[in-house]
Amino acid sequence: MLVAFLDAEQDRLARACRDMARAFHQGATLVPFATGAAATDAAHVAVEFMHPVIVGKRALPALVGATGRSGDIALGIAHDRDDGAVREFLAASSSRGLLTIALGAHTMDADHAFTVVSADPPIVQEVQETAYHVLWELVHVFFDHPALLEDACITCGDVAVEAEVVAVSGAAATVQRGDATEEVAIDLTPDLRVGDRVLCHAGVALERLEPDPAAFLYPFMGAQDDDLEAVLGDVRASTLRKGQDTIALRRGIDLEAVARCAGAVRRALEHGGRLLAFGNGGSATDAMDLAVDLRALGLSAAALVDDVATVTAVGNDVGFDKVFSRQLIALGRAGDVAFAISTSGSSPNIVAALEEAHARGMLTCAITGYDGGRLAQLDWLDHLVVVAGDYIPRLQEAQATVYHLLLEQLR
CATH class of the missing domain: 2.30.30.140 (SH3 type barrels.)
Structure with a gap:
């Protein structure tokens, strides 16, 4: 599905990147919007643009839930085939003069509309995640070609x-x-x-x-800085490579480890336990997504990142390395599940939270990247699924597949 989508949409994704770059160059703010489970993707979009993990790339303004102004960028995301709220958001944004982009499971009216043809929401979400990562990663290519960002007058310069x-x-x-x-x-x-x-x-x-x-x-x-077709060609090729990299990571997922983790989580929840998920940045939105999907199955789950007041209070008064462990002191009980999602596997607040969970008799589970980081050194950690990659966007896309596989076994 991902390969087919990127192959079909590579040119339009590249042109959407160019239009977004032009809008950002002129002062635009990105306004992501979604409802239900897709709302966590809107949050993921905002954090990626605001806090780039690519060294040397600029932070780009993005606000979830903002009222866009003329010249801003509206990005609507829907996992289901009929999401009237997203349609209304895009229509209202267009009427106010925003550049509109749609990621949906059905055709929506937008300046750039991308449809994932699937009735399976997890598949739709995974393809959409790669799509918005591509938009974020490759919009920066055009900032290296400033002549492509202006409304050009060919003959207005000082020289012929x-x-x-x-x-x-x-x-x-x-x-x-x-x-x-x-x-x-x-x-x-x-x-x-x-x-x-x-x-x-x-x-x-x-x-x-x-x-x-x-x-x-x-x-x-003879190549010029303003050779649009050459730059678009580079962006198209990069888009396809990114999809291939994601597929390679997904093929390396340890399915047996996922099954063992899913079985343990099922037993804990069947015996009255509650799953408490947590992570940082993009992984925080993955933790939110996991909790939302579990609740949709009628299972008890919460994301520790949802309570912004508590997170900021603990971070300010005690320290950011305690923002999750302090919540587990109050919320965690023996038999509950502490579920961490981390690309590095070494974030101090993730390690501290799992240590607190272990001390309280909770089932401890984690999804991570690279070589597992510090979490791979914890011999008491009950379940660890490592996605063995080293580039965060691709890791996050494969990690989404891991927890979707886990959810499938909990249905």
Whole structure:
């Protein structure tokens, strides 16, 4: 499903990245919106754009639940085939002049709409997660090409520029440079034809340029910073590679470890236990998603990141490394389940929470990445599923598959 989606949508995803980059360049804020279980994805989108894990990339403004302004970016996400609230959000955003993007399981009206054709919400969510990670990762490519971010006037600069004739009409011609087109006077260059290269300045074609007979030997020498099609081609290729990387990680999931963990969680919940999930950043939204999905199955679950007041109070008064363990002191009981999601496996607050859970007789479970981090060194940890990758977006996508597999065995 993921490979087919990215193959079909690679060009439109690349163009959506470009439009988002242009909007951010002009001061836009990204406004993600979703309802139900998809609301955790809206939160995931916001944290990825606001707190980039790619070193050296800029933080981009994003606010869940904000009222967008003209020029902002509205991103609607729906896992189910009919989500009227998301449709209304996109329609209202469009009417206010926002760039609109839709990720859905059905066709929605938006400037850029992407549909995952599946009746299985977990599959829809996993494909959508890769899609919004791609939008976040590859929007930054266009910031390295500032000429592609402006509403370009080809001939308005201080020096003459080379452009290609794409149409001729009477005493004027339309010339193109990169993604921009402009009409120029051709009084000084009669008999121009489509395909000719001309030197232009101040709305006038000054000179027809003779073709370089050796140009085919060095095609990259003519590449411009504003070569939109070349940049889009790079983005399309990168999109496909990212999907392949995610598939490779998913194929490496230890299914037996997932089954053992699912069996232990089932027994705990059947005996009256409650699952308490937690994580940081994007993993916090995964913990929220896991808790929402468990409750939808009629099982007792909560995410410790949901209570922002408690998290910030403990973080401020005691320390951020205690934001989960302090909650477990109050909430955790023997027979409950402490379920951690972490890409590194080494975050101090994750380790501290699992230590507290173990001391209280709770079942301790974790999903992590890399080599398992510090969690792999805890011989008392009941269940650890390691996704052996080292790039966070792909790890998170494979980790979503892990807890979806776990949920499937709890149905």
